[in-house]
Amino acid sequence: MESTRRVTSLAEQAYLRLRQDILTCILPPGQIVSERELAHQYKMSKTPIREALTQVCHDGLMQRLPGRGYMVAPITIKDVRDLFDLRLILEVAAAERAARHPSPVQISVLKEMSLVSYRLDDLESHIVFLKANRSFHLTLAEAAENRRLMDTLEGLMIELDRLFHLGLRLRDSSEEMKREHQEVVAALENRDVEGVRDAIARQIITSRERIMEAILQGDIRHVHISG
Numbered sequence: 001m002e003s004t005r006r007v008t009s010l011a012e013q014a015y016l017r018l019r020q021d022i023l024t025c026i027l028p029p030g031q032i033v034s035e036r037e038l039a040h041q042y043k044m045s046k047t048p049i050r051e052a053l054t055q056v057c058h059d060g061l062m063q064r065l066p067g068r069g070y071m072v073a074p075i076t077i078k079d080v081r082d083l084f085d086l087r088l089i090l091e092v093a094a095a096e097r098a099a100r101h102p103s104p105v106q107i108s109v110l111k112e113m114s115l116v117s118y119r120l121d122d123l124e125s126h127i128v129f130l131k132a133n134r135s136f137h138l139t140l141a142e143a144a145e146n147r148r149l150m151d152t153l154e155g156l157m158i159e160l161d162r163l164f165h166l167g168l169r170l171r172d173s174s175e176e177m178k179r180e181h182q183e184v185v186a187a188l189e190n191r192d193v194e195g196v197r198d199a200i201a202r203q204i205i206t207s208r209e210r211i212m213e214a215i216l217q218g219d220i221r222h223v224h225i226s227g
Contacts, residue, residue: 011052013048014042014051017052019055022062022162023061023158024123024162025162025165027072028072029073031071031072032070033071034070035050075166080163080211083159084204084205087156087160087204088205090149090156091141091153091204092200094141094146094150095144095188095197096197097143098144099187099196102188107188110181111182113133113181114136114185117177117178120169120174126168129174130168134158137157138154141153167211167213169214170210173210
């Protein structure tokens with residue numbers, strides 16, 4: 001029993017690390033890896049690595065290549081467009097609902113998270129910033145008081161993490177992104193439904209443009225583009 005629990009625990013550790021490495025583009029889109037390589041890199045046996053690979057494939061973050069190993073799911077232009085189109089539809093709707101009855105606690109939390117920034121050459125600060133960014137948008141969705149909408153947006157924001165990391169690498173947009181968040185908070189505090197809707201839509205569109213620029217003009221060696 002103890003042995004089974006240990007394997008499960010190691011598999012969870014392997015999954016969390018592998019998922020993080022994919023989302024932060026340490027393992028870049030299109031890269032091919034093997035169980036042996038990951039076992040050596042993570043200093044684990046193949047069993048937990050195999051379980052972790054199965055899970056990230058289920059998440060859509062990797063693809064199994066029979067006889068060759070596993071490939072980190074490529075990023076395509078269509079993926080970017082589709083994900084941001086969906087985000088625009090869902091998050092604007094959530095923001096409009098949130099603006100009608102925001103709570104002082106939620107506004108306070110949003111203000112605090114809108115102050116978080118990052119440093120261009122510091123991956124750890126990217127991770128911290130994007131965690132705060134995700135929390136910001138999910139707190140806004142929570143204020144809409146629609147659990148299904150919030151759960152859908154949470155999955156979407158996680159899927160977008162890889163794209164956000166690519167966008168942050170292109171240039172220092174920290175202050176610009178802080179202002180975008182603060183515009184949303186100011187409109188929310190005033191219960192300005194139209195203002196919140198417009199601010200969140202502008203932010204999403206600008207974010208999409210940053211990421212498209214990163215893919216098309218950034219460090220293309222770290223991005224596999226298809227579609």
